[in-house]
Amino acid sequence: MKELVILSAMLMAAFPATAQDDPEVDCENPVTQMEMTYCAEQDFAEADEQLNAQYKVTRQAMKDWDGDAMDGLGSAADALLASQRAWLAFRDAQCAFYGYQARGGTVEPMLIYGCQAELTRQRTQQLKEQTDLMGGN
Template structure:
């Protein structure tokens, strides 16, 4: 029976949606999700660079001045929890409606792009 569902699952994973002209709520939600996925990928790449910078700064610092990397990890964990909780609360504007997931994804994408910029700034400061 699972093999009968496979073609449907494959289709559901790769819909053909023009996000420049999304018409239905399902399309708009899908596009918001894809925007978040893209923003999250960029964040993860920047976070990796920022970790490299804080590790390098710690390696160059005297023992009692180290901790930049641990501080970054703690901040990132707290930030992810904040982002997810804040965006869940943002979604309450349409609680239970078909628009709620789109609002949450859009919020997550926006905050994620902001955090990526913050990490870039932090890395620039750490590199100097």
């Protein structure tokens, strides 16, 4: 066992980890499954950035709304937080379920990322609509 630990340490020292740049992939025309999965992941990351930006706007709007609301009616900001937490759990569970159609295959991660991107864009739109309804920006 001790020899295995020493061998592992020697191998790690011989092959230092290097920072890898993002692969050069044309997401307008991905060819391999790895490229398609990479592009789906990038699409989800972009959708997630947009969601986070909209969430900040919506949260501030709900805090402003709370400042104008009568006492004892609850907090829109707290309701938003509870809703967002529940939605995140739903999104992740739903997309894991969606991925089961290709369970264990190389397509599964692409399906999950695609599902996450789609549901995330829908949620961003829901938050924007709620912000607009309640007098936010």
